Amino acid sequence: MNVLDRIANQSRAVGYSPAHKVLFALGLLFVVIGFDKIPVSIAAFLIVTLFTVGWARVSAATWFKIMLAQSTFLGLSLIALLFTTTASQPADALWGVAMWPGWVGVTESGLWFLGELFLRSVAAVACLNFLAVTTPMHDLIRLAQRYKAPELLIDLILLTYRFIWSLYETLQSMRTAQQSRLGYSSFKVGLRSAAQLGARLFIRTYQRMDALNTSWEARLGGTSMPIWHTRTHQAAYSLLVTLAGMIVLAALI
Amino acid sequence: MLQLDNITFDYPDGTTALRNINLTLDAGKKIAIVGPNGSGKSTLMRQLNGILQPTSGTLSYKGQAVDYSRKGLQALRQSVGLVFQSAEDQLFATTVEEDIAFGPLNLGLDRADVKARIATVADALGIEALLARPIHALSGGQKMRVAIAGVLAMHPQLIVADEPLASLDMAIQQQVLNLFDALVQDGRTVIIVTHDLDQAYAWADEVIVLADGEVQQQGAPEAVFADQAILDLCGWEKPWVLAVSQQMGLTPAAKSRADLLARL
Numbered sequence A: 001m002n003v004l005d006r007i008a009n010q011s012r013a014v015g016y017s018p019a020h021k022v023l024f025a026l027g028l029l030f031v032v033i034g035f036d037k038i039p040v041s042i043a044a045f046l047i048v049t050l051f052t053v054g055w056a057r058v059s060a061a062t063w064f065k066i067m068l069a070q071s072t073f074l075g076l077s078l079i080a081l082l083f084t085t086t087a088s089q090p091a092d093a094l095w096g097v098a099m100w101p102g103w104v105g106v107t108e109s110g111l112w113f114l115g116e117l118f119l120r121s122v123a124a125v126a127c128l129n130f131l132a133v134t135t136p137m138h139d140l141i142r143l144a145q146r147y148k149a150p151e152l153l154i155d156l157i158l159l160t161y162r163f164i165w166s167l168y169e170t171l172q173s174m175r176t177a178q179q180s181r182l183g184y185s186s187f188k189v190g191l192r193s194a195a196q197l198g199a200r201l202f203i204r205t206y207q208r209m210d211a212l213n214t215s216w217e218a219r220l221g222g223t224s225m226p227i228w229h230t231r232t233h234q235a236a237y238s239l240l241v242t243l244a245g246m247i248v249l250a251a252l253i
Numbered sequence B: 001m002l003q004l005d006n007i008t009f010d011y012p013d014g015t016t017a018l019r020n021i022n023l024t025l026d027a028g029k030k031i032a033i034v035g036p037n038g039s040g041k042s043t044l045m046r047q048l049n050g051i052l053q054p055t056s057g058t059l060s061y062k063g064q065a066v067d068y069s070r071k072g073l074q075a076l077r078q079s080v081g082l083v084f085q086s087a088e089d090q091l092f093a094t095t096v097e098e099d100i101a102f103g104p105l106n107l108g109l110d111r112a113d114v115k116a117r118i119a120t121v122a123d124a125l126g127i128e129a130l131l132a133r134p135i136h137a138l139s140g141g142q143k144m145r146v147a148i149a150g151v152l153a154m155h156p157q158l159i160v161a162d163e164p165l166a167s168l169d170m171a172i173q174q175q176v177l178n179l180f181d182a183l184v185q186d187g188r189t190v191i192i193v194t195h196d197l198d199q200a201y202a203w204a205d206e207v208i209v210l211a212d213g214e215v216q217q218q219g220a221p222e223a224v225f226a227d228q229a230i231l232d233l234c235g236w237e238k239p240w241v242l243a244v245s246q247q248m249g250l251t252p253a254a255k256s257r258a259d260l261l262a263r264l
């Protein structure tokens, strides 16, 4: 979260309409899932990459690092699907063993299916990553406010977001303090330090929540965060046109 | 304007943090609260806008005992603005601008007014360039300035700030103090908690010394800091401008470094 938000805040896309970016990302996501074809998945991935790197000016290295990490994870979770079980050995079997009561192995159609699924997942994840690296969290929250998402939901997201940052900062500073007093010098000492950190973080979390609540009240905070957004965004028509084009193409294929 | 009569406060764990506090905080005054660590300064501050309710004794605003109902507290908090000791714990919006807007929006102001107030306080505190930044991307001193801005934007009659200057560089400290001076000239009251006795001596009209939960002294800085018994009790050195003035037999004692240098 930390890293993604920082990238988003530095990207050139930060000045462009969050609504258009959301529409583009989610629209493309639905195209990928809805049309369910390998060329569509590949095209979507390429388009998203092009816009992230070329338009939003997120460095290609960063983008591919994020994608690689997630793809590896996706790939690992798909391994189980590599194997097909049938009653008897199918015609397109590539490798397998006969086992009572049937056959377990890898088939050509199974591989195609797996490839398709993997590509589709990667493309779908890429769509969401595009949003993550081009749109800071607070823009998304404001967007939700503007389109009248339930207040409770928005407040929860808002507090959680702010809280995650506080927690992260506390964690960082406590860990640094421990490290500078040799708290992680050996495995055993490290374990104890980590345990202390965990316990302390829990108390600190509670105190910080309490303090935030107090200052919320001191500034007359009511039941929910008042809406305030003034940053104006440029329209991002190129995203919308591309999305429309992609829908038409996907329908034609 | 604010009056504390015989206020005692115990924390839930039994610690008595304030004992029989009697204080009058007048309008148009620059007040500094000083005292050793753990003497009850932050606790006292939290009494002033009803965040903590006294265990016994009464707090009055403009002669009226404070009503601790939701509505009464709302009214008190409109008049008494609090800047807390830890800046990190009082900013909850995602961006600086949104955070400053929080109080004014809660007051029910319209957007144009809120915008104008944000612009004014941001300019006064030199944070215009930070308005669109996310809170977590600010330095400690920047966060403190945003916290002060958020309170000033509500235009409270009384501003109470817990060590607001501790994390600020010298130039910004001076800028903030000048800002406070302007507010006081406007008839408002500014109360700061500080550990910098030289600063308290030079800036304040009135100094309150707190030790062990009790008010030891309230008065003009020249008088309070000339009291050797108080200094000994807290283990403090006399503010240097006052010490030099006394050594040289200046009457009245020089108030600030510049004043002292001019009279040498």
Ligand SMILES: Nc1ncnc2c1ncn2[C@@H]1O[C@H](COP(=O)(O)OP(=O)(O)OP(=O)(O)O)[C@@H](O)[C@H]1O
Residues within 6 Å of the ligand: B011, B012, B013, B015, B016, B017, B035, B036, B037, B038, B039, B040, B041, B042, B043, B044
């Ligand atoms: N939440 C709490 N529960 C119990 N005791 C507390 C709590 N907060 C503070 N105290 C105690 O109350 C006393 C006054 O604390 P307070 O925070 O007001 O001191 P302070 O004058 O602001 O000190 P500092 O200069 O260190 O900020 C201290 O003895 C402290 O240990």
Ligand SMILES: [Mg+2]
Residues within 6 Å of the ligand: B041, B042, B043, B085, B162
């Ligand atoms: Mg304190």
